[in-house]
Amino acid sequence: MQHKFAPIWILGDPADTEDGGLIPALTRMGYAAVLVDHGHLAAGRPFEPAPDMVFLPARTTGPPWQRTLTRLCETFPGVPVIPVFDEDATPADILLAFRTGAFDCLVLPLLTEAALRPMVDRALDAALRRRHARPGFADDLPMGDVAHLKARLVDAQEALIEERNRRRHAENEAAEHRKAWSIIFDNTHDAVIHMDREGFVVNTNATLLDIFGLTPEEVVGRDLGSYDFLGFDFRQALELYKAAQPNVVFPIFEMESFHRDGSRIYVESRARPIINNNAVEGVINIVRDVTPQKRLEHTKNATILGLAKLAESRDDSTGRHLERVREYVRILTQAVARLPRYADYVTPAYIKDIYLSSILHDIGKVSIPDAILLKPGPLTIDEFEIIKQHTLVGGNSLAAVDAELQEQSFLTLGKEIAYHHHESWDGTGYPDGLAGEQIPLSARIVALADVYDALTTERVYKAAFSHQKAVAIILEERGKKFDPDIVDVFAANMEAFDVIRRRIGEGDAESGLFPGTLRCCYK
Secondary structure (H helix, E strand, O other): OOOOOOEEEEEEEEOOOOOOOOHHHHHHHOEEEEEEEEEHHHOOOOOOOOOOOEEEOOOOOOOOOOHHHHHHHHHOOOOOOOEEEEOOOHHHHHHHHHOOOOOOOOOOOOOOHHHHHHHHHHHHHHHHHHHHOOOOHHHHHOOOOOOOOOOOHHHHHHHHHHHHHHHHHHHHHHHHHHHHHHHHHOOOEEEEEEEEOEEEEEEEEEHHHHHOOOOOHHHOOOOOOOOHHHHHHHHHHHHHHHHHHHHHOOOEEEEEEEEEOOOOEEEEEEEEEEOOEEEEEEEEEEEOOOOOHHHHHHHHHHHHHHHHHHHOOOOOOOOHHHHHHHHHHHHHHHHHOHHHHOOOOOOHHHHHHHHHHHHHHHHHHHHOOHHHOOEEEOOOOOHHHHHHHHHHHHHHHHHHHHHHHOOOHHHHHHHHHHHHOOOOOOOOOHHHHHHHOOOOHHHHHHHHHHHHHOOEEEEEEOOOOOHHHEEEEEEHHHHEEEHHHHHHHHHHHHHHHHOOOOOOOOEOOOOOOOOOOOHHOOO
């Protein structure tokens, strides 16, 4: 039997054309979705028909989202409401949403069908149960029919016997499961925390004690959130777990915490509610110590930045160009991830890799003679041809290293960026004269970030341009030097660029493009 649902509401401001990609994503999956003006809700206007579920983008709803969430829950009792947060959402935000009455929470840019469809189906199933409540036993019992009553009684007795047998079988299975669980519990390399509904630890294993330097007496029967030294993020995650609802799927948290001795550690936390009769009885939290991996990652990142800065060090005008460029790149990439056409391509791993690899864009400068690289005056045509070779030298070097790894890594993006960050959308760039989407997305993103930094920092041949002038130049190059999508994303986030420009080395003499190349692009 097919059930007709009202269109899914996306609450927001009609003047804001960006809905986070929800409507296109839902439409692709076969759901009907509409954008509903949150101002109508605030004005108390009647809605007919009432929605079966609502997405509440926290960024686009005007007044504080928790106030709007409360109003929705009061206006449409029982209707599933799902707040939508961006990637900067904290465990405290999600905890507040559940406490206010949210059915579930969605964190962008994870708008994949695998993440979205189960959430929508659970909400619509809850809406269906609310709309068509199952009638009770008395409603379908034909009163006065004695034979029927006797038959129902026999059925009930048989059902009782069957239920007793089922329970006995279930108890035996549970005993076996407890035995198997005990073996796993005591021998796993991950910390396992069994918390009750109020957040007190029912049981744990030795791994947790080792990770945080605690004793069994300090853990069992205690609320771990009471220990300040564990760190704010870990304690907020524990508060979120306490607010678990039967239908919740917690995200995986990777966070900074601390050992009892004060040393910094990094942990990964996964949790699932324990459900009995559709009620939450507690939470199982799996905590993994990822400190060695994080320290290795930090060392790798620092080493890569050091090598990239070494390549820049021959130019006396180089300051904190690399640090700024990678921050600009992160802003652009996170925003691109919200565009529907890139939602499945620009993953959190992609954002992490491009942040790291973007600083290698000019690694090929090591091959350029000082007489050309440091020349204060205009470059000749022959000198400019030599300058162009840095893209091939850098790309070839990173490609050789990437091939040795025999698997995809951040260097896969690094070689794309090194080869093609001087290509132009209209095909007039170098080294290959690629045009449009022939240019890798990573290179298109870094190209804009690199030019913005070049424009807004001092050169031997020019003073630094103002933020406003740099923005005007980049907007003028939309569809010429730069990808129109990337320029539009930049325009929507240009204030964040200005904040980073001021925060990281404002007034430093920086080098983003080679002397002379900027003058070839913008005369």
